[in-house]
Amino acid sequence: MTGTVLFSNIPKSYFKITNYMLDLVRASLCFLELDLNVIGDLKGFITEPCMKSVSVIDIISETVTAEKLSIFFNNIENPVKNVHIHSKVEGQVATSMNIFQTEILVFYETSWITREHLLGFNGNILCFKKPHFDIELVIEFIKQWRNGNNTEFIALLMTRITDVQDITSDLSEGFDFERDDGLLATILVGPPDLFQFFVWHKRFTVVEYN
Template identity: 25%
Template sequence: MEFPLLNLPSLAYEKVLLNFEVADLVDFSLLSSRCHRIVRSIRFPFTGVYVGVTEHSNMIRFFLDNRQKLYPQEFGITKCDELFMWTSQHISSDELKYVFEKVQISKYLILDLQLADDFECEFVQFSMDKLKIKRPFWITNETFLAMDCVQIQLKDNGNLPIREFVSKWLSSRNTRFEWLKMEWNTHINWNEGFKTMQWNPAIRGRNFRIDSLTRLDCTEGIDFLRDDGLLATVVERNDRIYFVVWHKRFQPEADRLFSV
């Protein structure tokens, strides 16, 4: 049965729209400027979805609530530059596996999700520029060692094989990787099985630039020199471990930044 939705009183059409699926709401908001204003004025039980399209990138951010189907799979997304996903409620394994298997992300992936403690995931190939994951307990050793990202940040991670990660980089010709940051509370004897060096201020600087705001003091770090001349450093500090590569050995611009 059809009826003129916009002729209803505001409280009535709000009740109707609150039962729409997200994809239908998006379509409705595009019908006219009035429809757009109506959708913006209603407080839906999800925080929102932000889609940014510029000359240089396509960005999609999902602020999730399981009371609405606000997931990449719902929109049929298969490719984007940046994908940020947050949720305070459990997300189904099917939705997350869709992101891993179907969505090609080129620049930045952030995952801050509530997952069931028994969630498991087989091999995933992460190859975007920047990767940030909170509670990556489900990441297998194979997935971790195969990460082909420029910057990697893991929080509340399990006991992942950081020694093997460093060893693999040393035996590779990877010139893309810049740094890895992860939580770690067990001291590693890097002199065992590796050819290491102490900091020499004539070879590299003291501070490594993490981002536009922060730097890492590497004076107490352990250095590794790869066969092709690339220098890397491991720093263990405050229950965290950093593995950084000095593509630029002296970074005076980092001296003015905040120390991590």
């Protein structure tokens, strides 16, 4: 179920109306868009039953503290698969935070992102909208993958984010290289504002026509 989620900070009310609505239609809550700054009791929010089914979270706060992010994500009972953070984050964000192990992690405001955040990512797909870091850091990230043994990583995308589910739509013009263990990767730079680094966990096949 997607749509408006009704949440109240009135003591003990929380998601009660939402839970009731979900029960009426025998549905579960999969997608959640929220501003962490309007929630007074984050820990109470997290323990709501309907949170157990949420797999996609969009944080839309204009600015949020690292402490609030940590309280929210590090205390969610079920791991969230897809996280989009539109916010500028104030304070030091530890790379041990759960978001850095998610399947898909997208940052739309990147002025607070550090070298440690990029190199410490242990999820599958990492996306940045208008990154502020230098290309040397991207090269370091690729070297880390090439010299390491990470078999979970799938892709690094920067700037032009559209559909992260369709990142292999056109990598035919990219540069391919192999890691020592045989994993094939492709780097595609598309001026003026597109960069993709993709790891092929399943080799593509080339069909030859006579």
